Amino acid sequence: MEILKDLQARGLIQQTTDEEGLVKHLREQTVTVYAGFDPTADSLHIGHLVPALMLKRFQQSGHRPIGLIGGGTGMIGDPSGRSDERQLNDEQTVQYFSDRIKQQLARILDFDQGENAAIAKNNADWLGNLTLIEFLRDTGKHFGINYMLAKDSVQTRLENGISFTEFTYMILQSYDFLNLYEKENCTLQIGGSDQWGNITAGLELIRRTRQNGEEANVFGLTVPLITKADGTKFGxxxxxxxxxxxxxxxxxxxxxxxxxxxxxxxxxxxxxxxxxxxxxxxxxxxxxxxxxxxxxxxxxxxxxxxxxxxxxxxxxxxxxxxxxxxxGDIKALNGKEIEQGFKDVPTTELVKEEKALIDLLVEAKISSSKRQAREDIQNGAIYINGDRQQALDYQLSEMDRIDDAFTIIRRGKKKYFLIKFL
CATH class of the missing domain: 1.10.240.10 (Tyrosyl-Transfer RNA Synthetase)
Structure with missing residues (x-):
């Protein structure tokens, strides 16, 4: 199945700048396609998966993907989809985040696949070398204020305010597309539907900078923003x-x-x-x-x-x-698996020594008092590593510690507590 037909069948196409032209473009040649990932944290989250997997889908169809890490634009902050301005990180932090994101993209894309091997780029490599005068003369002159104000990413921020810094984000992203078009013959940019204004601005910049009437065969495609049936935010x-x-x-x-x-x-x-x-x-x-x-x-x-x-x-x-x-077979797990499975349950840290079960139940706030602890034990409500314990004089020892580090106490059917031994 052709890549666009497959994407349409999956509901993965929100908008395209020229669907008929893009179909023809993809049929006639190996296309270089990019998506951008700004380093706002030291990891991607599942909201980034759709554009990342879109790159993988294009690669599997014989095209060449570029994962563009926004080491430069990440210093500015994308106003798209936000009601307030991002907190800016310092250069060292952004570089660290960028390196981590590159590693994660390498888990998804194939960087060793011959002619259409994926490549990773960082826009700090070209944005960081621009002078202010050069940027304003050669790039900024192609963007009218009215044109920029009409974009949704800017419109939605005007009421709460948008700084000049974030206002220029559209131009910087457009410059990315221009740079990748000229240096890597990249002719397709993909992104979330909130990126539509930035993507079309990039197409316009490429067209405006062509010499002698040269046509630029470039395209944009967006994927829908993911929503959940219950109305809560995906991811x-x-x-x-x-x-x-x-x-x-x-x-x-x-x-x-x-x-x-x-x-x-x-x-x-x-x-x-x-x-x-x-x-x-x-x-x-x-x-x-x-x-x-x-x-x-x-x-x-x-x-x-x-x-x-x-x-x-x-x-x-x-x-x-x-x-x-x-x-309920807790003893089948090792220490690392205990840490994963019980990461979010109430946790109490104790030294490695024998301790009366009644005292532990109170100390770990599993039972509200010694009297309640005795009742819980006698009623069969207490489980140690999955095994019911009804002996009032029971002493926890190293035999109850998984990997000599953890004991799982369950009270009733579902209330778990983690005891971590130091």
């Missing part, structure tokens, strides 16, 4: 953003995010994020309709995404933790 959980960095969002948490997808969203997300064929997705949609309780498409989505962003070993670990928590 956010009670604990914050879902990051691609396993140190910020563990593979288990990542897997759980996807497996808990709303039934109303799961098929859409399979189309957006996975590389399953439309026929495979149709079968999963049928499984959802005939046996929703089995959550077959949810499991497949979680598996595909965990392997894509992490690897098979991370998926196996995430599934192991999930099964252990479901079955």
């Amino acid at each position: 956010k959980t009670a604990g914050g953003a879902v990051w691609l960095d396993p140190e910020k969002t563990s593979p288990y948490e990542f897997y759980q995010f996807w497996i808990n997808t709303d039934d109303r969203d799961v098929i859409k997300f399979l189309k957006y994020f996975t590389f399953l064929t439309m026929e495979e997705i149709a079968e999963l949609e049928q499984a959802l309709e005939t046996a929703p309780e089995k959550r077959v498409p949810h499991k497949r989505l979680a598996e595909e995404m965990t392997v894509l962003v992490h690897d098979e070993a991370a998926l196996a670990q995430a599934k192991k933790i999930t099964e252990a928590l479901f079955s």
Whole structure:
């Protein structure tokens, strides 16, 4: 299936500047396509996955992707999709963030695939060398104030105010497209629908700077901003953003995010994020309709995404933790898996020594008092590493420590507590 037809079938095209021309362009040659990623944190989050995976889809179709890291524009701040100005980071921080993002893009794109191997660029390499006078004379003169004010990214900020710094962001992103067009023969920019104004501004700059009436065969394409059926923001959980960095969002948490997808969203997300064929997705949609309780498409989505962003070993670990928590077999987990699976439960740190269970329950605020602790034990409400414990005189020892570091106490059916031994 041609790349644009596949993207349309998946609902991944919001806007194109010239759909008919782009179809012809993609059929006739290997096209260089880019998407930008500003380094506003030390990790990408799942909101960045759609443009990153769009690059991967184009690469799999024989085209050449560029992952553009905004080491320069990241010093300015993109006003698109925001109601207030970003907090600016210093140059050293932005460079560190840029290096981390480059590493993450290398997990998604193939940088060693012959003629259409992906490349990573950092716009600090050219924006950082521009002088103010050069920028204003050669680039700024092509942008009318009325033209810029009409763009949605600026319009939505006028009421709350926009600084001149952020106002120039559109010009800087346009300069990126011009630079990549001239140096890398890049003729297609993709981004979220909130980037439409910046993308079309780049096309206009390229056309305006052509010499002797030369035509510029360049295009823009946007993907829809992702929304969830329940109205909440995609990619956010009670604990914050879902990051691609396993140190910020563990593979288990990542897997759980996807497996808990709303039934109303799961098929859409399979189309957006996975590389399953439309026929495979149709079968999963049928499984959802005939046996929703089995959550077959949810499991497949979680598996595909965990392997894509992490690897098979991370998926196996995430599934192991999930099964252990479901079955109550906590002792099947090792220390690292305990840390992942119980990252967000109430945690108490203790020294390594024997301690009466009753005293521990009170100290860790699992039971409100010694009297309540005795009742909880006698009523069979207390579990140590998955095993019920009803002995009032029970002493916790090193035998109860997983990897000599952790003990999991459960009170009732679902209330977990982590004891971490120092």
